[in-house]
Each structure stands twice: as structure tokens, then as C-alpha cells.
Amino acid sequence: MKKSYPFLVLVFFSSCWSYSQSIATSPYSLYGLGSLYESNFGLTAALGTAGIALPSEEFINNKNAASLVNIPANNFFFEIGGTGIQSSFEDNVRKENRNNFQFSHMAFAFPITARSAFNLSLMPYSSSSFKISGLKIPIIDGNNEYYYLNVIGTGGLNNLDLSYAYRLNNKLSLALSASVLFGNTTDERTYSISSSTTSIDKKVNYSGIRPILSSQYKMTSSLTFGLNVKSPTRINANKVQSVTVENGSGSSFLETDKKSDIDDFYLPLDIGVGISKSFKNKFNVTLDYEKSYWDSTNQSDMYASFSDQEKFSFGLSYQKAKTARNYFNRIKYAMGAHYDTGYLEIDNKKIDDKNLSVGVSLPLDHLSSSLYISYTYGSKGQITNSLIQENYHKLTLNLNLDGIWFVRKKLE
Template sequence: MKKILFSFLIVTYTSVFIAKAQSDFSSPYSLFGLGVENSNYFGGFSALGNTGIASKNLFSINKSNPASITSIASNSFLYELGLSSTFSNKETVNSSQKNVDLNVSHLAFSFQVKDYWKMNFGLVPYSKVSYEIDLIKPVEGSSQYLSTSITGSGGINEVFWGNGIKLGKNLSVGFELSALFGNIDETELVYIGYSTATITNSKNYFGFGLNTGLQYTINNIFGTQTTFGATFSIPTYLSGTEDQTATKSFSGSSEVEILNETDIDLDDYDLPLKVGFGISSIINKKLTVNVDYKKNYWSDTYTSNNTYKYQDQEIYGAGVEYQPTQNLNTFWNNLKYRAGVNYNTGYLILSKQKIDNYAVSLGVGIPLSKSIYTSMININYSYGKEGTINNKLIQDNYHKLSLNLSLLGNWFQKRKIF
């Protein structure tokens, strides 16, 4: 009970702290679609080049593939909390801007239902919107200027429920149901002379998604143990409504409402068909190698905005994890050292330029006890580059540091009386 209470206090205190933390996250690319998608990788998977489709882990929830849930330790309750901080430097040909972002990246739980059936559920941010745009234009035929300030905020959240079922010694399958919901707000302030117009738009989205996966393990192919994994996510349709208001005011006078419309139906926002394949091989019980490939078919997604277009997105990832030994009496040899690389072609094309992303990552997994079945603290660091300065676009150079707590509790073991 002390461990349960302690873990609950950690989660509660950290969540409150993050809620109060100051964040000046800003991304010009969050202007498009539903915003910037979050890469939600639990445990140490973000240090492994964002891989994990074929990975099996006793001590961490793997959201990359719902079939992987079957690999968590039996008769245990696994709960995870992730925190992340991103330091970014956004630059154009002529200027630059620094930002810091601090967030709770995920909260998830997993447990055993039957020997062959395990389950998880949790909450993650799916996307985030935050941008500021200032425009100044001369008014034709006048000495005045039209000044416009546009700000956007909000994003989409995801609640997921996953199930993993072991069909045999080597084969596992799984499915994950998710509910996506959230709102995206945009406020536009227009100044001309002594008058000000304020236009606000609030878009609310809701929908359901389904992700399926499988894993199959074969011994003594590329290493001691090799697992092949695959995932398939069906297209998801988010229904939406929009509220619009507009007011106008002059210097020294009160605001006058000129528009107020609510519950305007929006066209469904389509999230694409997604497929993924992965290989994870354990070599000499010390070295684990992961390789993943994913493709998201964004080009089939409808968009009513002609300022940008979607392309099919491909993601390549590779990572290695090394544990010197499993000598329970030696702390340093029980650490898990990780490194990875990732390339994401992106799904946006702006000014005939694709908004791609390169990243390299490092990490370490620290056990909290000398037991084989133990909780872990995973510290992950990545450096990456998104976008380009070509054609008057913006390049984002970022450093991301994440702390993931994978807490393992033996909740379902029978008490023994001696």
C-alpha cells in the first residue's frame, strides 16, 4: 500500500506541477490541419529512434503495437507517466526565435486479465496547436496600415483502450480502440486606424479510431530471439462543429457584435490509413536491435485549404539497446543504454517544399531495485531538425528531453502466510 500511495502522489504532484508550469511552445506548422502530431512513445522507445513495432518488454507499455501488451510481466500492474521538455530554435533566413515547452506526454496503465490476455488504457495528447502570426499591409489609396494579429491554440487528445491476446507460444495479436476529441481556437485581431475588429473561431472535433497489430517470434535467426511485428490502423473520421463570433469597436467606444453563429457543421476531418512493419532481434542476451518502417497515406485525405497539400508520409527508425549483464549485485551493469536514429518525410508540402524531420537520440534505463522484475526510470534525449529555411519557410532545430516512469506493482500475487 505504501508503494501504491507513493506512486499515486508522484502522478498527482507531477500533473499539478506541469499544469502550472509556463510553456511558450509555438510552431508555425501547427497552423495546418489538426496541428503538430505528438510522437507518443513510452518508456525508453523514444531513445530507440521511435521504434517498437516488434519490441517486447517486461517493464514498459509499448503503444507502438497493441500486440506487445502480452509481453509485460505476469501478475503485475504496470503504470507509466511521461514528462517531456523541448528547447527549440526556429529560424528563417533573416531571424530566429527560441521556445521552451514542458508537458505531460502520457499517462497509461496495463494489467493482466488472463494468462493469455492483457489490457492497457491511458491518455495521450494526439496533436497540439500554438502559433502567432503578425501581418502589416498598407491600405490602398490611403496612408493607413492594416495590422492583423492571428493566434491559435488547443489540440486533440486521445483516450485509448488496448487488448493483447497470446494465441500461442510465439504469436500475439492485439487491437486498440481510441476516442479522439478536442478543440482548436483561433483569434484574429484586425487594426485599421482607430477601429479594431475581433474574429474568433472555435472548432470542436470528435471521433473514434482502431489500431490492430501482431507479433511473431522466432528463435535463432538473426540473433538469440527475433520478433517480427506489423500494425494496421483504419482511416478515422472526425466530425466537427464550429462557433464563430466577431465584434468591432472604435477608440473610446464599446464593442458591437456583428456575428454570432454556433454549432456550424464542418466537413469530416479524415485521418489516414496507417501501416507499419518492424523487426526486433536480441543478440547474445545483451544487445537488442530494432528497425521500423511506417507509411501513412495522407495523400488520400481531403482538405479544403489550397495553401498547402498532403503527401504520403514515410517514417524510418532504427535503435539499439545494450545491457552489459544481469548481475543483480552490480548497479551499473544493470543500466540499459540506448541510441537511435529516425527520419520522417512529413505529410505537409508548403511552397513546393516537404516539411521533413531528422532526429538522433540517446537514453538510459535505470532500474529502481536489484530485482529482475523492477520499476524503471527512463531518461531520453533527442536532437532533431524539422522543416527548411528555403522558399521563406521556417526551420526548427530542437533538443528534447523526456523522463518516463515505468512503475511495476505486483498487485495480483496471492499473499503467503508462513
């Protein structure tokens, strides 16, 4: 376990939070690849992010690519989404607020044959956005000498996901996906002591491909099981760094855009299982359990360690009738709960995340075009000497457009 320091709380409270390009503007994005971001398509944000076993025919279910085979023949789905987040960060003394809204994902999917389908999605994978200003740090513990640190961090990784699904029979479908991860993070920091200032500007580039195997098994017309297996993956990394020293005699450049390799980042084996049960074609209950084996990656951050992560998701939805003439009868209502133990461990404490959610699906036509609106309230972390608590309100807007393709017009 790496040593952690109480001054890490100041990663947030000493900042001005002047960045809006990142979805996760969080002090915890200081670690690893940044805060990992989970895109939620359709109404899954309102279902506590559950959806591994959802045999969706109405939207692109990114929780399990095997569900793509349920898209009706000749239908073409296009979805775009956005997320707004209002966060508050607090410790025993202070509290700060932060607002942010940004693009969440863009995707399209369509059947290739009666048994197969394809999906292409672009979404954020991680986000890094933090600022430290004038942090006073002792050079040696118990010593009266200090240096002052200023840090600005931005960037993150993107995820280009390509999925192919195939229906083996009326009960079982399989899918193979490739998550192409790419992007960079920047870290600009200055160390000041006496009349000398050292500036280090670092840009780290990441790239990697993560294979994913998914399946859904339809036990009955109302009961479905799902499975996801995400392969352990190495994310290749290299950096470009410049180092400048300024003192009373002038400036000197120790490094200028020097390229070098750094330690690669390792993503763990992820396994997720789910169950979805419908009742009277009106109610649906879905449950997910996921585990990420971070311990096996044998890696840690400067002030944190990575440990095994578990996620528990529950979702409940209700729709009176899918094809009713009355518009309000076709609206789908949803609610959910989610608990994530987290994978970061700081000062022997896990950074967990728990939330509750509600939402609706508003039909836009008599196909599957819909506007999905979800609200989530949750909290992350806890208040200790070395940690802060993040409370957040999240509004998710997803627009799914459904069109009929490859059908010849009939002449009357």
C-alpha cells in the same frame, strides 16, 4: 496545391511565444489539427521511436499493443512521462528560442489471463500554439492597400487509448485498440484596416474514434516481427464563433456564440512494420518503417497540402545482464535515429523531421520499475522564403512502476 506566402515565416518571428500549455509550440501547428504529437513510452524515445516489433517485458510498449501479452503474470505496470523541449527557429535573418516542459502521457497495463492483457493510456494527440502580431498583408497582390492581422491560436486534441491483446500461440499475438480522440482549438484574430477592426473568435471542437489492429510474430527466441494498421478515420468538427466590428460609430456584433458545422478532418490509413533482433541476450537492434496515406484523404489547409508521409526508425540497445547483482550491469543503454518525411507540403516543399537520440534505463528495484531518460537532437523544416527551420533539443523522462497484484500472501 494551395498557394503559400512568404509572410508565413512571420507566424513565428512576429510572436512573443507566451504559451506554455502546449507541447508543440511551433509555427507549423498553424495547420490542420496542429502539430501531431507522438508519445514515446519507456526507452523508445532513445531508440529513434522504433518499437513496433519490441516484445517488451519491462515497460508498456505503446508502439504495438500486441506486445502487452509479454507482461509477466500478476504484474501491474503504471507509467507516467514528461517531455522538455528547447527549440530555436530561424530564417535567413532572425533567430528565436523557446523552452517548454509538459506532461507527456500516463498509462497502466496488466495481464488479464495467461494469454491476454489490457492497457489504458492518456496522452496528447496534437498541439496548436502560435501567435501572429501586426502582420501587414496586401488586400490585392500588387496593390498599395493593406490590412493588419493579429492571430492567437491555442489548444489541441487528446488521445484516450484502450487496448486488448491476446496471444494465439507461442509465436503470434494480436491486439485491437481504440484511440478516442477529443479536444478543441481556439483561434482569435483581428483584421484592421483604416479605422475599422473586425474581431473573429472561433472555437473548433473535434471528436472521433480510430480503430487500430496490431500483431507481433516471434520467429525465434531472438527474432520478432511487428505490424500496425491504423484505420482511416473521420474526426467530426463543429465550431462556435463570434464576430465583432468596431469603427468610428461604435461596436456591432455580427455573430455571438453562433454554432455551426465545418468540414470534418480525415486521418489517413497508417501501416507500420518492424523487426527486432537480439544478440547474445545483450544487444538488440530494432527497425521500423511506417507510411501514412494522406493523399487519399483529398484534403488541404489554407496554405498547405497534405501528402503521403514515411517514417524510418532505427534503435540499438545494450544491457550486460538483466538479473545481475551489480546495479551498473543492469542499466540499459540505447541510441537511435529517426527520419520523417512529414505530411505537410508548403510551397512544394515537405516539412521533414530528422533526429538522433541516446538514453538509459535505470532500474529502481528487482522487478521492472525503472526511470527512463532520453535525449534527442533534431531539426524540422528548412530555411526558404516561405519556411523556417526548427532545431530542437528534447529531454524525455518516463517513470515505470511495476507492482505484484492479485497474489495471496503465504503464512509462514
